[in-house]
Amino acid sequence: LSQAEAVELARLRFAVKKLALTEAHEAELIELVRAVEFHTMAFDIALSSLLRRRNPMSHLPRILTELREGKGFGELPLDESQRDGRVERSLARSYWELDEALQRRFRWLGCFAPAAPFTAAQAATLWECSPTEAEDTLTLFEEASLVRGEVLAATPIAPETVLWDQHSLLRLYGWALLRQAGEGDSAAARHASLFTALMRDAEDANQPHTMRPFVPQLRHAFTWAIKNNLALALNLISQTANLHAAFFELASEGFRWTEQALAAARLRGDNNLLAQALGSYGNALQRVATWPEQDRRARLLAALAAYDEALRFRQPDTAPLAYAMTQGNLVNLFLARAELPGEERLGRLGQALSAAWRAYSLFGQLQHEHYRQQAQRQLLQLRAACGDDFAALWAGLGAGALPQWLDTTDGGAEPAGEAATRALLAFLNSRSSTEEQRLLTEFPALLDAQMEPLLDRISEEYQDNEELLAIITRKRALLRACREHGVEKVFAQLRPSDAQAALGARFQEALNQYLVQQQSALEAGEQATVAQWQEVAAAGEALLGEEFTAISGINFEALRENIASTYNHYGTAHDNAGDKEAALLAFERAIALQPGFAMWRRNRVGMLIELGRPDEAEAELDRARDLEPEATRLPDLEAQLATARRGKDAEEA
Structure with missing residues (x-):
């Protein structure tokens, strides 16, 4: 903050409290911003603490003394490079002003994901209090500039909601305080x-x-669970599968979760967990098979291998529900394989029908109505997909008379031919515009208005599944557009957005990889190696590649700041290993990424001094001083530089 900006912020805060701010008060508050070395967050926290008093300005001298003499939190399980003395002194004052219960609640905010929203109800669960009490606490924290709330307007599917957030640095201090209090594991588990x-x-x-x-x-929950509670991690994978599938940019992350869980389960040696991990992995492989530029057959065969291995531990007499659910997964797999070129279609449909009937029968025996209805819908889908071949396939199954609900022969002929019906089901299941265009080109009957009754029936069958209904509605609109404007014209307009979505997915995958690597290195602390930080830096540089510059909606400035921090850690690792030149290069890359951040420049000054380059160090020190004139490290660097100059002068003499 400049002095003018600090005064303007003070005016805003005083106005909210309906307090007058005189020129004399403004001059006094300049001392407050100096006490926190012009740091915005530190000043805001100190100012909020001041304004909680009945007569604020009378308390300023005491607060100034505490800030100038304060030592922050002292020993914390937190890497020194992650700490900021200005914020810490201001935050520690506010923290110690809270009563013990509120201190605990502030700490427990540290178990939320960094820089991520949460609700009062979620905080209430962690704090073990009512949502109203949690709302009151968060409001108090907001007045103290420790959190911030944002009101989201009501929508047709959601009421007005307040989402809360906390600066990642404050969240980091909360997590460190949580661990110091011995509450880290229990908070993360909750x-x-x-x-x-x-x-x-x-x-x-x-x-x-x-x-x-x-x-x-x-x-954040999965990152903890995969290391500490594999059963919970597998449960989370199962619950998030549809969420990951619904958003293309999340799909690759969901697949990686299943890979991690399967690797962990193989190490654990628990057959039940291994079977669950194999089932999740098989499901994920089926979804991956629908992505663009995938070897669909190879993915489906890999999924089949995963299901087969899972069934070694899931038999009807030992795990009937899990066995039946795996059969349901096999239905989808065999249906997908039946549509592949070169496959023996009737054989695959027969396998699908056999698996579906086994699942339906077992769910009935278990009196699990929800899953029985799902299996019933699968059988109806198979009835439509098999067309005129269904009677022969059913007879080969040896299951006896056809159930009345599955006998559709009295309803007359299907609204479209058998091949077109299969094509429509494939069209509804396709995930790429390339596959959609291929199907519409090969089966022009899909564009006939006679498809509408079949779409109506499918919509009715899935009326309780909002996600599938949304897909059917979108596909139906696409069919109508192609009917009116032509397939080529419609898909020519879709290609740019598809390319942008694919690019966004690649960026998201690269970003997730970078963040995971960075978090792993941070958690290793002083044990993190030069090679480890080198990998993190390389992953960060990949995010700044030219191919990603065209993606809209990405805060590249914030990304560069984050990668600059990585290079600072990388430089520190080199310094600890004794490679001063490599450390200097890393600090210089941090400066290039975030030239206005004084800490990186101060680190470069220190390295230049150690390398015996005092002239360059002095020039860099001037730039660092201009950016942050009150930094506490400046006098030390000035003294080191003076000593280095004297030593160099003595050598030259």
Whole structure:
């Protein structure tokens, strides 16, 4: 902050409290901003603390003394490079002013994902209090500049909601305080259980999309669970599967979760967990098979291998429900394989029918009505897909008389031919515009108006599945557009947006990889190696590649700041290893990415001094001083530089 900006911020804060701010007060508050070395957040927290007093300005001298003499939190399980003394002194003052219960609540905010929204109800679960009490606490924290709330307007599917957020640095201090108090493990476990339960509730209500704003929290929960509670991680994978599938930019992350879980389960040696991990992996492979530029047959065969291995541990007499659910997964797989060129279509449909009937029968025996209805819908889908071949396939199954609900022969002929019916089902299941265009070109009957009754029937069958209905509605609109304007013209308009979506997905995957690597290195602390930080830096540089510059909606400035921090850690690792030249190069890259951040320049000054380049060090020190004139490290660097100059002068003499 400049002095003028600090005064303007003070005016705003005083106005909210309906307090007058005189010129004399403004001059006094300049001392407050100097005490926190012109740091915006530190000043805002100190100012909020001041304004909680009945007669604020009378308390300023004491607060100034405490800020100038304060030592922050002292020993914390936090890397020194992650700490900021200005913020810490201001935050520590506010923290110690809270009573013990509120201190605990502030700490427990640290188990939320960094820089991610949460609700008062979610905080209430963590704090074990009522949502109203949590709302009151968060409002108090907001007045103290420790959190911020944003009101989201009501929509047709959601009421007005307040989402809360906290600066990642404050969240980091909360997490460190939580660990220092010995509460880190219990808080992380409760957070992971909470968001798994919330995801399950959304899934049960057929509204997985409502958890989209909380994907960072789900990711944070999984990161903890995969290391500490594999059963919970597998549960979370199961609950988030539809959410990941509904948003293309999340799909690759969902697949990686299943890979991680399968690797962990193989190491664990628990057959039940391994079977669950194999089932999730098989489901994910089926979804991956629908992506653009995938070897669909290879993915489906890999999924089949996963299901077969899972069935070694899931038999009707030992795990009937899990066995039946795996049969349901096999139905989808065999249906997908039946549509592949070169496959023996009737054989695959027969396998699908056999698996579907086994699932339906077992769910009935288990009196599991929800899953029985799902299996019934699968059988109806198969009835339509098999067309005139269904009677022979059913007879080969040896299941006896056809159930009345599955006998559609009295309803007359299908509204479209057998081949077109199969093509329509494939069209509805396709995930890429390339596949959609191919089907519409090969089966022009899909564009006939006679498809509408069949679409009506499919919509009715899935009327309780909001996600599938949305897909059917979109596909129906696409068919109508192609009918009116032609297939080539419509898909020519879709290609740019498809390319942008694919590019966005690649960026998201690269970003997730970078963040995972960075978090792993940060958690390793001083044990993190030069090679580890080199990998993180390389992953960060990949995000700044030219191919991603065209993506809209990405805050590249914030990304560069984050990568600059990575290079600072990379430089520190080199310094600890004794390679001063490499450390200097890393610090210089941090400066190039974030030239206005004084800390990187101060680190370069220190390295230049150690390398015996005092002239360059002095020039850099001037730039660092201009950016942050009150930084506490400046006098030390000035003294080191003076000593280095004297030594060099003595050598030259």
